[in-house]
Amino acid sequence: MTRSALILTLLALCGLASAQAWRTAYERGLNAADRGEWKIARGHFLDAIASRGTDSEEPSRLSGPVTEPRIWRAGAPYSPNFSAAYTSYMIAMGVADGPERTSLLIRAGDELRQLIQQGQRSLGSAYTLAQIYTLLGDQESLEALEAENAESGYPFRVDRSVMTSEEQAAIESIEGQRSSTGPDGIEVITVQAGSPQAETGPQSLTDPTNLSGRVAPNPSKFALLIGNTESQLPDGRVSFAASDVQAMQETLTRFSGYIPENIDVVQNGTADQMRTAAQALAARLPENATVFIFVAGAGVNIDSSDFIAGVDATDPYITSAMIGKDELLRPFLAKGAKIFSFYEVGRQIINGRYFGQDVPPSGAISQMMGTMPGQPVRSVLVDGAERGVFSLAMQQVLGRFKSNQVPIMEFAWQVFYAMRGGNATNPGGGGTQTPTLPVLTYLSADSPF
Amino acid sequence: MNAWKHFGVGALVATPFAALAQIPDLVDALDAGSRAMGMAGASSVTDGNTHSALNNPAGLAFIIEPTVEVSARNLPESDSTITGDVSAPSVNTNDSSTGKTAITHAGYAFPFKGGTLGIAYTLAGYIKDSRSQGPLTDAAFNVSGYDGELRSQTDMFTVGYGRESGRDNWGLSLIYANADARLSESFQQNGGAFVDRTIGGSGNGFGAALGWQRPSADGRSVIGASVRTPIELDGAAGNVYERIPGKASIGYTARMDRDSTADFLVYAAQLDYYFGGEGSAIFDRDDRFSFGIGAEYSYHRWNARFPIRLGYRYLPAGGSGFGDRDVLTYGLGWRPMGRDFSIDLNFASDLDGGVTDTAIGITYRPGN
Numbered sequence: 001m002t003r004s005a006l007i008l009t010l011l012a013l014c015g016l017a018s019a020q021a022w023r024t025a026y027e028r029g030l031n032a033a034d035r036g037e038w039k040i041a042r043g044h045f046l047d048a049i050a051s052r053g054t055d056s057e058e059p060s061r062l063s064g065p066v067t068e069p070r071i072w073r074a075g076a077p078y079s080p081n082f083s084a085a086y087t088s089y090m091i092a093m094g095v096a097d098g099p100e101r102t103s104l105l106i107r108a109g110d111e112l113r114q115l116i117q118q119g120q121r122s123l124g125s126a127y128t129l130a131q132i133y134t135l136l137g138d139q140e141s142l143e144a145l146e147a148e149n150a151e152s153g154y155p156f157r158v159d160r161s162v163m164t165s166e167e168q169a170a171i172e173s174i175e176g177q178r179s180s181t182g183p184d185g186i187e188v189i190t191v192q193a194g195s196p197q198a199e200t201g202p203q204s205l206t207d208p209t210n211l212s213g214r215v216a217p218n219p220s221k222f223a224l225l226i227g228n229t230e231s232q233l234p235d236g237r238v239s240f241a242a243s244d245v246q247a248m249q250e251t252l253t254r255f256s257g258y259i260p261e262n263i264d265v266v267q268n269g270t271a272d273q274m275r276t277a278a279q280a281l282a283a284r285l286p287e288n289a290t291v292f293i294f295v296a297g298a299g300v301n302i303d304s305s306d307f308i309a310g311v312d313a314t315d316p317y318i319t320s321a322m323i324g325k326d327e328l329l330r331p332f333l334a335k336g337a338k339i340f341s342f343y344e345v346g347r348q349i350i351n352g353r354y355f356g357q358d359v360p361p362s363g364a365i366s367q368m369m370g371t372m373p374g375q376p377v378r379s380v381l382v383d384g385a386e387r388g389v390f391s392l393a394m395q396q397v398l399g400r401f402k403s404n405q406v407p408i409m410e411f412a413w414q415v416f417y418a419m420r421g422g423n424a425t426n427p428g429g430g431g432t433q434t435p436t437l438p439v440l441t442y443l444s445a446d447s448p449f
Numbered sequence: 450m451n452a453w454k455h456f457g458v459g460a461l462v463a464t465p466f467a468a469l470a471q472i473p474d475l476v477d478a479l480d481a482g483s484r485a486m487g488m489a490g491a492s493s494v495t496d497g498n499t500h501s502a503l504n505n506p507a508g509l510a511f512i513i514e515p516t517v518e519v520s521a522r523n524l525p526e527s528d529s530t531i532t533g534d535v536s537a538p539s540v541n542t543n544d545s546s547t548g549k550t551a552i553t554h555a556g557y558a559f560p561f562k563g564g565t566l567g568i569a570y571t572l573a574g575y576i577k578d579s580r581s582q583g584p585l586t587d588a589a590f591n592v593s594g595y596d597g598e599l600r601s602q603t604d605m606f607t608v609g610y611g612r613e614s615g616r617d618n619w620g621l622s623l624i625y626a627n628a629d630a631r632l633s634e635s636f637q638q639n640g641g642a643f644v645d646r647t648i649g650g651s652g653n654g655f656g657a658a659l660g661w662q663r664p665s666a667d668g669r670s671v672i673g674a675s676v677r678t679p680i681e682l683d684g685a686a687g688n689v690y691e692r693i694p695g696k697a698s699i700g701y702t703a704r705m706d707r708d709s710t711a712d713f714l715v716y717a718a719q720l721d722y723y724f725g726g727e728g729s730a731i732f733d734r735d736d737r738f739s740f741g742i743g744a745e746y747s748y749h750r751w752n753a754r755f756p757i758r759l760g761y762r763y764l765p766a767g768g769s770g771f772g773d774r775d776v777l778t779y780g781l782g783w784r785p786m787g788r789d790f791s792i793d794l795n796f797a798s799d800l801d802g803g804v805t806d807t808a809i810g811i812t813y814r815p816g817n
Contacts, residue, residue, distance in 0.1 A: 061669075062668065063613060064497065064511050066671050066703060067496070067702075067715050067745060069668065069704070
């Protein structure tokens with residue numbers, strides 16, 4: 001080896017340092033978020049910010065030969081600040097109610113607020129901020145945010161890969177409702193009918209029986225209602241489950257065109273009983289039927305799959321006494337049915353997982369959760385009887401529709417507002433419980449049930 | 450009698466060839482058929498492919514997935530007539546031909562320890578001049594039946610490593626060179642001996658290359674520089690080709706995107722300096738500059754990219770007996786979208802009346 005070659009070797013070894021640190025950190029952050037490791041993910045996003053500090057909705061060009069242009073992640077936005085704020089929100093969701101959680105939510109809210117004030121008003125930021133204000137019970141800020149959203153829209157694009165699949169789906173559902181262009185060509189999400197501003201009619205929302213008449217039955221509509229009041233799991237008891245199912249049965253028959261013979265009810269069922277009921281109902285389905293599924297009870301998410309606990313389940317990590325959500329739905333999918341499922345199930349976070357994280361990848365399915373991740377389901381007293389906030393709102397809205405063709409997304413929005421509202425004559429949740437918008441798989445926003 | 454005894458290598462050193470010689474000078478500057486060949490090699494120091502292991506190891510840093518490249522091209526040959534005295538003949542090149550086709554590059558690069566490791570074989574220099582005689586003497590003897598061949602082939606085996614460091618790419622290669630350089634001739638001294646001799650042979654040596662690149666922040670331009678050390682050849686080759694010249698290069702490549710389509714234009718310029726090759730008996734190399742300019746238009750249609758290339762290169766002769774090279778280059782590539790391979794076809798036409806060289810290169814990325 002010549003002396004000059006040795007000199008060159010030494011020169012080459014000088015000053016080597018890792019490059020493109022932002023990309024490595026950001027991708028590590030996404031991987032950690034995908035595993036539900038929110039604290040680790042936030043650390044990586046903060047590292048990314050240290051290397052490249054500003055969120056950008058433009059494609060990021062990677063280093064490469066000039067003759068071979070390379071675009072990072074197929075042109076996805078670079079959103080470390082949004083992602084760091086979102087992970088802060090998810091960290092809060094994993095903490096029990098209390099000062100620590102409040103502090104984390106406030107931090108996340110401040111970070112998102114800062115992004116919006118910098119002109120980066122995105123649907124992801126607005127949606128997450130709305131969830132935070134709801135959890136904090138900050139109605140004033142929530143209303144102000146909604147007013148801003150209505151006026152300005154969401155012109156900025158963020159990378160939503162860090163968000164849970166459920167929330168991504170919810171945001172995509174919101175995007176599907178864009179209906180008008182506001183000033184300066186900015187798209188504005190129009191609040192659907194059913195918002196507090198759009199309410200019409202004098203009917204009391206507390207008692208659907210005030211509304212007279214039954215809706216014409218539709219023989220192609222079926223329903224499976226599961227209400228498991230009892231549970232041997234820690235915090236698994238839903239004391240109002242059985243009564244909610246009874247009330248739901250009545251509502252579907254009176255106001256939504258379901259034939260009583262087409263509604264099967266399971267109360268305090270084991271996994272085998274739920275399984276048998278689903279199979280028996282599916283056996284009666286014609287092709288392309290509509291199936292309404294309501295579950296009130298305990299549920300868990302294990303290894304990315306949702307399970308509904310039977311009343312004999314004693315261990316939240318053992319699935320032998322549970323039925324998988326996909327197993328429950330499978331018999332109906334096999335008959336080509338459209339499934340509209342609603343879950344009044346507590347979503348406590350266990351080892352970073354919670355019920356409802358499992359989004360069905362196939363089949364025509366709508367999945368709506370009665371509460372947000374990390375939250376239990378709650379009840380209110382109506383005429384001395386304990387009623388689930390979620391099911392009560394559903395019944396109220398179905399009573400208002402009085403139709404055998406209820407569009408899912410409009411229905412969901414009305415349930416959302418019904419639960420957030422609440423006064424002396426309309427005991428909604430008062431903001432103590434917020435549902436998630438339906439995640440739609442191969443269904444459009446106006447698919448009816 | 451061994452006429453070789455009457456003949457010393459020193460005599461060959463004195464004035465090996467007269468100024469009429471026109472052997473295309475590819476002793477140390479053969480383009481092994483990279484995509485840059487279609488652009489007159491003007492982007493070779495700023496490119497990122499397996500050829501970078503030799504041209505500029507910093508370019509290996511651009512390779513982010515396992516990549517295999519193979520190039521093949523013709524190896525041009527010439528025919529010359531020598532006159533005067535065999536010890537210091539005048540050489541007049543009569544004709545050149547495309548010669549045989551051979552694999553001139555095979556390389557494999559893969560991500561390694563935060564950078565990219567590249568291993569490559571490159572044919573870096575080649576001449577083959579077949580000789581016949583005109584009026585020719587060997588000292589006091591007239592010569593008849595002269596049959597000679599001057600050839601040189603330089604193979605370089607390279608292991609290089611390149612990686613990003615901050616805004617820059619840096620790279621280092623270790624080079625093992627094997628050369629076969631010789632003059633073979635046989636003739637009859639009229640009234641004297643039959644002479645059959647070969648001067649030179651095989652030899653090898655080691656060298657290194659250091660490279661640097663700086664892409665612009667928007668990725669639309671790159672400036673690059675590299676230096677390769679001269680390589681001392683031992684063995685019999687050292688008798689005629691003592692030292693492979695080093696090479697220093699600097700170049701700039703930039704891209705202009707079209708707003709309305711995915712097409713883009715790339716233009717490049719590169720300056721090379723060959724140095725440190727003096728002192729060889731036959732293949733004595735002068736220090737010299739060479740430059741190339743080129744452009745490539747990347748045309749997007751039918752779910753593929755079709756780069757169309759054009760360039761010009763000037764390479765002055767590196768020593769007595771060799772001719773300058775004025776070369777017009779052009780080429781075409783095919784890069785189907787979403788596929789794991791691409792193909793390049795390039796040409797180099799000698800504007801001084803020589804042959805048109807042809808090269809084909811195939812790139813394969815098994816990870817796609």
